[in-house]
Amino acid sequence: MIHLKECVQNSKALAKALRENGRSHIQYRLYTSMERALSTILYGKLFLTNGSNWNDTDDKRILADRRLYATCFSTSTQENIAMWMLYSDEKGKKGASLVFPKGVINDILENSQVFVGNFGNDGKFNAIKELKREQYELFMSDIVYIDKCDKDSVKITIREEHVTVSREILNDTDIFTKHFAWNYEKECRMILRLQEKNLIKENYSATMVMIPKKSMAKLRKDRLVRSPLYKGAECGRPSELIGKVDWEL
Helix, strand or coil: CCCHHHHCCCHHHHHHHHHHHHCCCCEEEEEEEHHHHHHHHHHCEEEEECCCCCCCHHHHHHHHHHCEEEEEEECCCCCCHHHHHHHCHHHHCCEEEEEEEHHHHHHHHCCCEEEEEEECCCCCEEEEEEEEHHHEEEEEEECEEEECCCCCEEEEEECCEEEEEEHHHHCCCCCCEEEHHHHHHCEEEEEEEECCHHHHCCCCCEEEEECCHHHHHHHHCCCEEECCCCCCCCCCECCCCCCCCCCCC
16 A cells, blocks of 8 residues: 655656555445446446546546546445445435455456447447457546645645645646545546547547456355345345434434
8 A cells, every 4th residue: 555655756656656556455345326236246347437427526527628437436444324325326225335356356457348338318328339458548546635725735635644745746647636525435446548539539428347257256246235225125235334323314
């Protein structure tokens, strides 16, 4: 794991460290709907979007400006009440989380193909074009949380480490920042960047990454967790927070 003071000499060093750290977590939890979680473990399809439906306005702008596609994971080893409320379907009533082991994430990153396309009004992904490895870059990156900014400096946080640095340290396009108010998410992103100019010009809303078959057995083994408020047919294992919170207040 990176130590902030060792990698803030310049923006390139920080971006590199965030990538390295992004691949080193024990697990990656995806908070989502039960429908999406089941679809992922049944069909092995992981979707990265252009952020147009994300709730953080800065995220929307950054992904649009850089023409990137992403999906977000929490690297916390414990469930989080706010994450269940924000990101699982209908504030948890149709929610689930899918816990990806580090090995599965690293297998996905080595994938030799992805598909670009759009989601239709029916919610289904319409693949338009298959891309080979040389046409895209796929990587993980931890998020830098920022606070107490002034004209020249900014306080940055990763996990429990804090350091005040020049604003220039955040200039690299591989560095992704959020306000410190989001720090509880312990977010790590899977990022896809198109490499060809003619591809970048197209207005795709999402990319689809296939989970390698050798990883599917690992992902299906006790990795699906029901939200504490889940109301559907039982599948996966129950949340560790059942009975711990009065969710109806």
